[in-house]
Amino acid sequence: MKISPLLLLAALLALAFTLATGLASRAENWSRRTKSDNIFSMMFGDGRKLFANQFFVMADVYFHSGYYPSIFDKKAEGEKEIISASHGNKESEEDEKKEDFLGQPKDWIDAFGRNFRVTQHTHLENGNEREVLPWLRLAAALDPQKIETYTVGAFFLREHLKRPDQAELFLREGISHNPDNCDLYMELGRVYFESYHALDRARNVWELGIKKYFALKPDEQKDNKIIYEGFLVRLGYLEDAAGNEARAIERFRAAQAISPNPQALQQQIDAVQKKLDAQLPVTPQKLF
Amino acid sequence: MNKIFALASVVIKELYRRKDFYVLFVLTALLTVAAGAVNFFHDEKIVRYIKDICLLLIWVSALIIAIVTTARQIPAEREARTIFPLLAKPVSRGQVIAGKFLGCWLATGVALLVFYFFFALIVGSREQIWPVASYLQALWMQWFMLAIVIAMVLLGSIYFAAPSSTTTITFVAVIGLLLLGSHLKTIALQQPEPMQSVLTAAYFVMPHLEWYDLRDFVVYDLGVVPLRALALATVYASAWTGFFLGLTWLGFRRRSLNT
Numbered sequence: 001m002k003i004s005p006l007l008l009l010a011a012l013l014a015l016a017f018t019l020a021t022g023l024a025s026r027a028e029n030w031s032r033r034t035k036s037d038n039i040f041s042m043m044f045g046d047g048r049k050l051f052a053n054q055f056f057v058m059a060d061v062y063f064h065s066g067y068y069p070s071i072f073d074k075k076a077e078g079e080k081e082i083i084s085a086s087h088g089n090k091e092s093e094e095d096e097k098k099e100d101f102l103g104q105p106k107d108w109i110d111a112f113g114r115n116f117r118v119t120q121h122t123h124l125e126n127g128n129e130r131e132v133l134p135w136l137r138l139a140a141a142l143d144p145q146k147i148e149t150y151t152v153g154a155f156f157l158r159e160h161l162k163r164p165d166q167a168e169l170f171l172r173e174g175i176s177h178n179p180d181n182c183d184l185y186m187e188l189g190r191v192y193f194e195s196y197h198a199l200d201r202a203r204n205v206w207e208l209g210i211k212k213y214f215a216l217k218p219d220e221q222k223d224n225k226i227i228y229e230g231f232l233v234r235l236g237y238l239e240d241a242a243g244n245e246a247r248a249i250e251r252f253r254a255a256q257a258i259s260p261n262p263q264a265l266q267q268q269i270d271a272v273q274k275k276l277d278a279q280l281p282v283t284p285q286k287l288f
Numbered sequence: 289m290n291k292i293f294a295l296a297s298v299v300i301k302e303l304y305r306r307k308d309f310y311v312l313f314v315l316t317a318l319l320t321v322a323a324g325a326v327n328f329f330h331d332e333k334i335v336r337y338i339k340d341i342c343l344l345l346i347w348v349s350a351l352i353i354a355i356v357t358t359a360r361q362i363p364a365e366r367e368a369r370t371i372f373p374l375l376a377k378p379v380s381r382g383q384v385i386a387g388k389f390l391g392c393w394l395a396t397g398v399a400l401l402v403f404y405f406f407f408a409l410i411v412g413s414r415e416q417i418w419p420v421a422s423y424l425q426a427l428w429m430q431w432f433m434l435a436i437v438i439a440m441v442l443l444g445s446i447y448f449a450a451p452s453s454t455t456t457i458t459f460v461a462v463i464g465l466l467l468l469g470s471h472l473k474t475i476a477l478q479q480p481e482p483m484q485s486v487l488t489a490a491y492f493v494m495p496h497l498e499w500y501d502l503r504d505f506v507v508y509d510l511g512v513v514p515l516r517a518l519a520l521a522t523v524y525a526s527a528w529t530g531f532f533l534g535l536t537w538l539g540f541r542r543r544s545l546n547t
Contacts, residue, residue: 066504069470116499116500116501137328137329166329
């Protein structure tokens with residue numbers, strides 16, 4: 001029996017179409033990748049997290065305008081400078097020396113080669129901090145569980161670029177992926193308190209952060225004690241700014257109880273107490 | 289000299305007749321424009337990542353053009369047997385080598401000019417600044433680095449069996465030199481003897497191509513390299529190019545041209 005090739009092609013097409021209608025709904029459940037709304041997770045799966053750290057490092061490289069040690073250079077251990085900068089830490093002379101990974105030229109080739117490479121330790125400033133943002137955005141897309149990406153990005157957006165709206169959006173994206181992380185609530189509260197001066201919203205966010213802290217396991221609470229202290233101190237400042245001095249003192253005292261440096265907080269308490277004492281006592285007035 | 293220029297002009301014509309350059313340029317332009325179209329936090333002033341990506345693509349494209357174009361020059365002439373009528377004319381083997389080198393180098397230079405013009409246009413339209421001196425230095429240094437690479441490829445094309453093997457080996461060697469060049473001494477110092485001495489010797493003997501990569505200066509707006517250093521690097525590149533061309537000539541002059 002001779003079958004026409006056209007008929008055979010039509011039969012194969014019909015078979016493919018019929019199978020597709022039946023299999024399409026099942027195929028959706030075969031892989032979680034296709035369900036992802038993120039192109040990176042669709043392409044790389046969980047392997048994308050390997051690249052996320054590299055992009056975070058790229059942000060740090062940009063922050064130093066290319067002055068960055070390679071895998072062959074000796075570098076002082078510790079947290080990345082882009083992270084410590086986002087915590088508001090300024091670099092001391094000693095830190096500068098520690099970061100001088102190049103040292104003295106090893107020979108004439110090394111000395112001459114330094115004409116063609118970045119040899120000065122600088123940090124981005126004057127709004128140029130924006131240049132780190134693409135790498136942080138990519139790192140967040142690749143690993144949504146990497147908390148530093150959101151906190152560092154939000155810090156630069158809020159503090160240096162004066163874009164609290166974008167900082168808030170970025171942090172909310174982080175919270176949607178990591179709803180129980182205290183750091184993100186801390187940073188979001190700072191956006192409301194320091195940029196918008198929205199005291200009630202900041203208070204609500206930080207109090208929610210404290211609730212999240214107490215929802216942690218006991219050993220995790222121990223590790224994150226500094227965050228809890230941070231919440232209490234910031235709430236103290238917030239209450240002071242809101243004119244609730246008594247409440248501020250209460251917050252500072254609670255922070256003092258767990259702080260490694262209670263003396264500094266005592267000064268804060270004294271200052272607020274002084275303010276409280278200076279207020280005129282309310283004299284009862286005659287209504288009639 | 290006229291004979292060398294005549295040979296070089298044939299190579300240049302070959303470059304613009306072939307599709308390699310156009311494909312690589314369109315790919316570079318497309319990827320750069322696509323990267324520039326991405327919106328990060330609604331900030332239009334972010335530009336360094338675009339410079340970084342575009343310059344990386346320019347480096348990769350220029351290397352591909354230089355290596356692939358050069359690797360096939362002499363083998364193609366031998367394969368098509370056009371080398372015989374060429375050498376039957378009053379042209380020496382040394383002039384053939386010089387002509388091929390000059391053609392490939394000038395062709396790569398023209399390609400680089402087009403790439404850097406596109407780069408300046410894209411970055412200038414976004415940044416509104418035109419650091420021409422910095423761009424010219426980056427172009428100049430890259431072009432001289434490619435002179436060393438082209439001379440190396442010509443040498444390889446005399447000894448290796450096929451253009452594909454020359455291309456692969458040169459790519460590996462160039463990437464190795466670019467990545468490890470400045471770190472080899474550091475690595476050497478961490479090794480026990482005799483490896484330490486071997487690596488230290490290699491460090492002093494190898495061509496330091498990494499000096500010619502001024503991308504960081506352009507990306508991070510670090511200004512220009514001192515002219516004295518630039519001039520010395522140019523002399524260094526010329527010396528290495530001359531060395532490789534000399535070796536190529538020595539090998540080619542006694543080589544049987546029958547395939």
